[in-house]
Amino acid sequence: MPRRSALAGTSSTAEIDDRVNSIVDQHSHLEGPLLPILHAVQEELGCVPQEALPIIAGRLNLSRAEVHGVASFYHDFREQPAGRHTVRICRAEACQSMGADRVAEHAKGRFKLNFGETAADGTVTLEAVYCLGLCACAPAAMVDGKVVGRVDEARIDAIAEEVRA
Structure with missing residues (x-):
């Protein structure tokens, strides 16, 4: 059974920012880190929220459009948490x-x-x-x-x- 979304328990944008930054720290050393980061954000938060995109883009020196393009292209990434x-x-x-x-x-x-x-x-x-x-x-x-x-x-x-x- 998939893990229940942690996003529902997240109280603030600052908390989301901290969690996304931590994930980027853990994966930025990889070659081509964008997909592993997006997967890790979704695993951690239950989705890839819009507020995560500019953080990821800034940290990887990509445009927000590039990150959004990848996140929206793959059907596995979602903006809202899925059901159980x-x-x-x-x-x-x-x-x-x-x-x-x-x-x-x-x-x-x-x-x-x-x-x-x-x-x-x-x-x-x-x-x-x-x-x-x-x-x-x-x-x-x-x-x-x-x-x-x-x-x-x-x-x-x-x-x-x-x-x-």
């Missing part, structure tokens, strides 16, 4: 050809969420992804980091029960 469980549905062509559109619509209805949304009670976040590398077992999904192949409506129902329990 994350369900990702593959939307790539191979999965679409095997019924992923139908499965995605069923998932949105079952979870009562659109892609990119988190349930009000914080239990689950529903996300679209574009290829999980499980094309031979399409349609595919990922639940809390574990890939699931040959997903159909019944499997979505079972996943919904598991994450809501």
Whole structure:
């Protein structure tokens, strides 16, 4: 199960600044440190908040636009903390050809969420992804980091029960 967001317990921008600066200190010696820093910030805070971007940019001598571009390009980085469980549905062509559109619509209805949304009670976040590398077992999904192949409506129902329990 993913770690619960520490950002919710963060009381101030100064505390976020301190934590982000500490993460940059730990990773700035690496060659190409931006991605490891973004991953570490998300692991620590549960997301990559907007206020972290200028800190990272300044410390790495990059523009804020460069840091934002990388953080927004990769689907794993989010601006808001995710729910306790994350369900990702593959939307790539191979999965679409095997019924992923139908499965995605069923998932949105079952979870009562659109892609990119988190349930009000914080239990689950529903996300679209574009290829999980499980094309031979399409349609595919990922639940809390574990890939699931040959997903159909019944499997979505079972996943919904598991994450809501």
